[in-house]
Amino acid sequence: MPAMYSLWIVGRNGGLLYSRDFLPLPPIEFNDKLRLASSWFGMCGIAAQLSPVPDSSGIQLMQADTFDLHSFHTLTGTTFMLLTEPHTPDATELLRTTVYELYCDYVLKNPFHEMDQVVKSELFDHNLLALIGAINRRWGVGLVQQ
Amino acid sequence: MGCMTFYIFNRKGRCQYYHEWQRLKPIKQGAGSQDEDFKLMFGLCWSMRALATAVDPKNPSKQQMGAPMRIGDGCSFNSIKTSNFKLHYLESPSGLKFVLTTDPTVGSMVEQLQYIYASLFVELVAKNPLYTPGDAFL
Numbered sequence: 001m002p003a004m005y006s007l008w009i010v011g012r013n014g015g016l017l018y019s020r021d022f023l024p025l026p027p028i029e030f031n032d033k034l035r036l037a038s039s040w041f042g043m044c045g046i047a048a049q050l051s052p053v054p055d056s057s058g059i060q061l062m063q064a065d066t067f068d069l070h071s072f073h074t075l076t077g078t079t080f081m082l083l084t085e086p087h088t089p090d091a092t093e094l095l096r097t098t099v100y101e102l103y104c105d106y107v108l109k110n111p112f113h114e115m116d117q118v119v120k121s122e123l124f125d126h127n128l129l130a131l132i133g134a135i136n137r138r139w140g141v142g143l144v145q146q
Numbered sequence: 147m148g149c150m151t152f153y154i155f156n157r158k159g160r161c162q163y164y165h166e167w168q169r170l171k172p173i174k175q176g177a178g179s180q181d182e183d184f185k186l187m188f189g190l191c192w193s194m195r196a197l198a199t200a201v202d203p204k205n206p207s208k209q210q211m212g213a214p215m216r217i218g219d220g221c222s223f224n225s226i227k228t229s230n231f232k233l234h235y236l237e238s239p240s241g242l243k244f245v246l247t248t249d250p251t252v253g254s255m256v257e258q259l260q261y262i263y264a265s266l267f268v269e270l271v272a273k274n275p276l277y278t279p280g281d282a283f284l
Contacts, residue, residue, distance in 0.1 A: 005203050025203045036200055039193055046190050047228055050183065052150040052247055054171040057229035062194065063254075064223040066204040083201060 002088035003141040004132050005067065007099065008033070011116040012077035014041035018119040022132045023141065041079065044071070061092070072096050078103075094135070102127050150231060150247045154267070157217060157241025159188045162282050191235055191243055198223040217241040224256055238263055 005025055009018040016037035028036075044058030058079075062069040068088060072080045072095045080099060084091045106124035107113055113121070150170075154163040161184040177183035199205075199220030217240065226233045227250055234252075236244040236259035244259050244267075271277055 023203075026206050028200065032200060036197055039197055043190055043193055043197070046186055047226065047233070049176050050186050050190060051176065051228065051231050052166075052169040052171055053230040053249075054175070056231060059226050059228055061225075061227040062198070062223055063225045063227075064198045064202070064221055066202055066221055067198075069201065083203065 001085065001141060002139050003085040003136055004088065004091065005083040005085070007083075007128065007132070008037060008081040009103070009119060010037045010041055010079040010081065013116065014038035015116065017078075017116070020125070020128065022129070022136060037081075040071070040081065044073065044079070070095050072100070074100065098131060099128070102131065148248060148252075150249070152247075153184070153187055153243075153245040155184075155188050155191070155243040155245070156280055157243075158280070159185075159192075160280070160282065161188070162242075187245060188243070191245060194226065194235075195220070195222055195237065224254065234259055236260060236263060242267075 003023060005023050006019065006021040008016060008020075011017045014037065016034050019033055019037075040059075047059050048056045058073045059071055061071070063086065066086070068084050068086050068091065070082045070084065070091050072082075072092070074080075080095055080103075082091055082095045082099070102124060103119075106121050106127060107119050110121060113119075149167050151166040152164070153161055156162050164180075164184070173180060173183050177186050196215070199215060199222075202221040205221060222237050223235060225235065230250060231247050232250045232252055234246045234248065234255040236256065238244075242263070244263060246255060246259060248255065271283060272279070277283065
């Protein structure tokens with residue numbers, strides 16, 4: 001059953017800017033989240049370097065048995081990671097368009113927000129929860145975690 | 147397009163086997179030398195596996211990220227896709243790692259990798275009386 005579990009936003013130098021769970025998940029220590037975000041960032045660079053074909057981008061999708069991790073790296077260097085159930089339809093498109101739009105509208109256009117600062121925006125939280133909550137409910141999965 | 151490169155690593159990180167069909171970006175531009183390439187590839191797979199175990203949403207009892215994992219424990223990932231290539235990964239219960247890079251349009255290669263392990267590696271290499279486990283071959 002498709003579901004969206006969580007969203008992480010990683011800044012230009014690998015620091016974790018935002019992390020949000022949409023469904024009840026086993027808890028991850030905050031320090032571990034910071035380490036995971038910076039390892040992901042570093043590994044994307046190594047994957048591009050190791051690529052057997054020239055001009056590779058960073059990692060776009062990691063598939064495992066129990067989850068899929070979609071990663072969208074913007075032109076400005078911010079990375080969005082979305083953890084979903086395997087074979088969730090349209091997850092990449094969603095990340096690339098709607099979530100990025102929300103980020104641009106509520107975070108970047110906030111005059112008090114600076115680049116690579118931790119994201120603290122009620123409007124962004126609210127709209128993101130509404131969007132992902134609606135998608136999860138459409139698939140009949142759990143309630144949105146507050 | 148099809149397959150590009152294939153590696154087998156043992157659990158200590160040594161590359162046991164390497165084959166390349168086509169490698170459009172020479173190793174000099176990427177890692178620098180064949181040894182560096184092996185080390186980076188092993189490191190990538192190791193870190194990705196640690197990340198997959200830490201992020202796994204279905205495992206209720208997780209250890210902290212830095213704690214040493216037993217071989218075969220925890221969630222392993224199947225594949226990593228970038229814009230130009232896809233890396234398929236299989237880890238055997240004994241810690242042997244099979245890594246195959248292909249072009250990004252290929253689907254799941256889990257069965258093929260399991261075939262390579264079960265019917266080719268185990269039958270032909272592991273059961274060979276002259277083979278010492280942990281040695282590089284070919």
